[in-house]
Amino acid sequence: MQNPYIPMPVEVIKIITEVDTKDIKTFRLAFLNKEDEERFKYTPGQFAELSIYGKGESPIGIASSPTQPGYIEFTVQKAGVVTSALHAMEEGAKMGVRGPLGNSWPIEYLEGKNIVIVGGGFAFTTLRSLLNYMIYEENRKRFGKITVVYGARSPGLLIYKDELEAWGKRDDVNLHVTVDKGDETWKGKEGFVPAVCEEVAPSSENAVTVICGPPVMIRFTLPVFFNLGFSKENIITSLEMRMKCGIGKCGRCNVGNKYVCKDGPVFSLAELDQLTKEY
């Protein structure tokens, strides 16, 4: 019997400090056993339990794309016991990973459609996974136009800066990066994500929007997409809840009769309407 609670050993092979407050880092992990790497078949939007022996586990969305073999990445904010221990780690450290867990962004449903990615703050991680997956050479033709609106409070809090630059140079990605308030070096857009979405006004025709960010951003962004004519089936987001087991047993992450860990974390707005508002 496969034990779903046992983590697979990994090595931290690279740590990137993403923001100038230094409390958001990306950890690149490589599997120590080849068979684990082969077993860890994931789809953008899934998450995994990062396991630090002696501290515990933390459920974190997978930030890398399955098109990037050899490693997996997680972008983590330092917040609690486990994430603080993770932030104290150095390259070469060993830890565990349990997963992949949960459903994923509905890749098959997204195929052939125009995709609007909307992200706020550091909740851009699984969106980055999706974007890198879609723009991967062999995959790109499976998707229509790609529009990205990504915002952070300040320029220093934008994550994946190198990639933002690279995506901006592509003519097959319509990228809009914004900050709530710029500084003297900032030459880009200023303004909140919902306002930028309104300005960019992506067409709802044959389009799906995938939104991830702080609750307040989501609250003000949804009406914008309703006004643009997006149906609730075509507005997709990802939920977060406190989790332990990650496989629908420990009983704490349910929203109504769905476990966010197992039946989610990805839900369309139409699906969320069927659930209780307890998240």
Add this chain to the structure above:
Amino acid sequence: MEKRSIKKETLTGIIKKIAGEMRVFAPVKEEDGVFFRVLGEGVEPQINYANTKNAPKNIFFPRTEKMMKYTRTDKGMEFVENGEEAKDAVLFGARPCDARSFVLLDRLFDQEKYKDPYYVDKREKTVILTIACVHPPYSTCFCTSVGGSPTSEEGSDVMLTDVGDSYLVEFLTPKGEKLLKYFGDTQADADAEAKKKEIAEKAASEIASHVPAKEIKTFLDENFEHPFWDTIHQKCLACGTCTFLCPTCHCFDISDEVKGPDGVRIRNWDSCMFPMFTMETSGHNPRPSQKERWRQRTMHKFKYYVDMFNAISCVGCGRCVMYCPVNIDIRKIVTDISKL
């Protein structure tokens, strides 16, 4: 199905004999109650007890359980090996409600995609010998309202029924038949079976509490928001007794413990009644007050579990009713809901 008849006075001897050969969990007297314990030498298993204070779920789903071990090396903490494998065992003296709880827990822990190896391993290796309730022991019993009965066979491998001067012993599963050799050669006669039928009807009719547990599902489907939810939680102390004593509550926490160079990852029972249960690192709590927690408990048992597994997650044992320090009564909650 194999059926035997044994003289009543021989039962404890048989159980002790089995206990000499493998691990037997049996109800034993301890302080002010009866508890399931590993039957040691010279200890009398209880037979004519009402029900145990704790549900026997502890045997397959211990209150504290080691999930894995790890040790510190010069490269940091490394995972070493998993915990122990379960051994063949017998659970003697479960009541039909408690035996039935395992069938309900199986639906969660023994799913196709994710099996809980700790639970499944112990469950598969344990034979369950149930003693039918000839007379329902408590006025708080309500098993017949939630799909069970005082003589329900669900979850049992062997069923013992007191038919007067003897026990009718029914071997319900191949697992149960492994114990056949301990119960002699006296075949049960038609008379004993007829008596059992009589007892089953009588015992069910003696159940005093009736609650419309199935009937409230339609209300729960529609009324997540309802003023009723403001009326049950005020006196709740959030002590968690109801969930710890409940045979079907299965929520757990996972935590790490380190001592010197060695560590363990353990799981402990947790409770939806506790404020910290759903508290997130950010401070956000989707169930911020006891009101939401009581709604969760009620919904989980009488709606969510039904949606997920097509069964009410309650066996009607009445422990939560008996031991709640402030007399919150799930029977009353269900009955009140049915009147809305």
